[in-house]
Amino acid sequence: MPKEKTPKLEVKIEESLFRLTKRPENITEEEVTFHREKMICLACKKGVARINYICPECKALYCINCAEKISKSENKCWVCNEPFEEQKLNDPES
Numbered sequence: 001m002p003k004e005k006t007p008k009l010e011v012k013i014e015e016s017l018f019r020l021t022k023r024p025e026n027i028t029e030e031e032v033t034f035h036r037e038k039m040i041c042l043a044c045k046k047g048v049a050r051i052n053y054i055c056p057e058c059k060a061l062y063c064i065n066c067a068e069k070i071s072k073s074e075n076k077c078w079v080c081n082e083p084f085e086e087q088k089l090n091d092p093e094s
């Protein structure tokens with residue numbers, strides 16, 4: 001009896017979950033403050049359980065997934081273009 005192959009839906013869901021939304025043209029200071037106060041990642045607009053990465057320059061909040069992705073690609077803050085700090089990414093608590 002041939003084994004039924006179930007489509008790998010999980011992979012697709014995971015990919016779309018972690019796909020970055022396109023960088024907006026500009027982000028206002030109000031938006032940065034709003035996202036930080038509500039603990040919402042500025043990049044993927046998802047709730048952040050705890051503070052993962054805050055830009056030292058403009059205080060924009062990013063979840064660790066987005067912070068890692070951005071640091072590996074454009075490596076600059078979406079708001080102020082400040083480069084991400086590797087050290088904070090590896091140990092955001094310190």
Ligand SMILES: [Zn+2]
Pocket residue numbers: 041042043044045046062063064065066067
């Ligand atoms: Zn995010």
Ligand SMILES: [Zn+2]
Pocket residue numbers: 055056057058059060077078079080081082
């Ligand atoms: Zn910034």
